Amino acid sequence: MILQAENISKSYKLNDKTIPILEHFDFIADAGEKIAVTGPSGSGKSTLLNLLSGLDKADSGDIRFKDTKYADLSKEQMTNLRLTAFGYIFQAFHLISTLNAADNILMPLAARKKKVLYSDLEPICKKLGIENCLDHFPHQLSGGEQQRVAIARALIGNPAVIFSDEATGNLDQKNSIQVMDLLTECCSAQNVALIFVTHDESLLRYADKVVRIPEVQPHES
Numbered sequence: 001m002i003l004q005a006e007n008i009s010k011s012y013k014l015n016d017k018t019i020p021i022l023e024h025f026d027f028i029a030d031a032g033e034k035i036a037v038t039g040p041s042g043s044g045k046s047t048l049l050n051l052l053s054g055l056d057k058a059d060s061g062d063i064r065f066k067d068t069k070y071a072d073l074s075k076e077q078m079t080n081l082r083l084t085a086f087g088y089i090f091q092a093f094h095l096i097s098t099l100n101a102a103d104n105i106l107m108p109l110a111a112r113k114k115k116v117l118y119s120d121l122e123p124i125c126k127k128l129g130i131e132n133c134l135d136h137f138p139h140q141l142s143g144g145e146q147q148r149v150a151i152a153r154a155l156i157g158n159p160a161v162i163f164s165d166e167a168t169g170n171l172d173q174k175n176s177i178q179v180m181d182l183l184t185e186c187c188s189a190q191n192v193a194l195i196f197v198t199h200d201e202s203l204l205r206y207a208d209k210v211v212r213i214p215e216v217q218p219h220e221s
């Protein structure tokens with residue numbers, strides 16, 4: 001086990017009403033495992049990713065990374081865990097528009113104050129086929145290239161887990177397949193657990209396990 005959620009619940013408050021999203025939900029990921037998270041829009045897929053990655057807190061239940069319970073960590077320790085153990089990939093790429101591709105990829109390491117050389121980028125960028133785009137700014141890259149830069153950024157710090165929220169949602173089918181092929185190949189090579197949200201049933205074949213989030217029926221509280 002590398003990541004586990006036990007009996008977690010999460011609701012949001014909106015105009016005095018409590019809207020349950022996840023109720024008594026369990027989740028487990030092993031090292032290097034590829035897990036697809038799917039379910040209807042609004043069912044709580046992004047919410048689950050935010051909880052598992054420590055960006056948001058569950059109302060109840062426990063989440064742990066290896067032996068570390070999130071509830072036992074200070075805010076600073078949680079930030080440190082996110083920076084050292086996790087990588088993130090989003091539908092909208094979220095590259096910094098004023099930085100070129102190389103500096104975007106190195107961002108997480110800069111936040112960790114880790115010394116790196118541009119030559120450290122070479123193997124991963126070659127594998128992702130972006131070695132010739134490293135001095136391009138995001139607006140000079142295609143969507144597929146931007147997402148491959150985002151994959152390099154997620155992998156550069158040798159994370160244990162990558163969280164991907166609809167990473168291929170803005171890409172056409174050809175680019176979606178290329179991005180998923182590369183992402184899953186890189187995760188396998190580095191034994192990184194990949195937790196990926198998708199609406200696209202055809203991408204479930206990349207998963208070792210599929211987690212379906214049911215829509216919680218609204219009830220008064």
Ligand SMILES: Nc1ncnc2c1ncn2[C@@H]1O[C@H](COP(=O)(O)OP(=O)(O)OP(=O)(O)O)[C@@H](O)[C@H]1O
Nearest residue numbers: 012013014021039040041042043044045046047048
């Ligand atoms: N910060 C928030 N405050 C209030 N409600 C929220 C908040 N974040 C999410 N929600 C609500 O919680 C529900 C689940 O949202 P979430 O983004 O997790 O869904 P999702 O499964 O990722 O949907 P999609 O497939 O459309 O991305 C939605 O109804 C959403 O409106």
Ligand SMILES: [Mg+2]
Nearest residue numbers: 045046047165
């Ligand atoms: Mg979502």
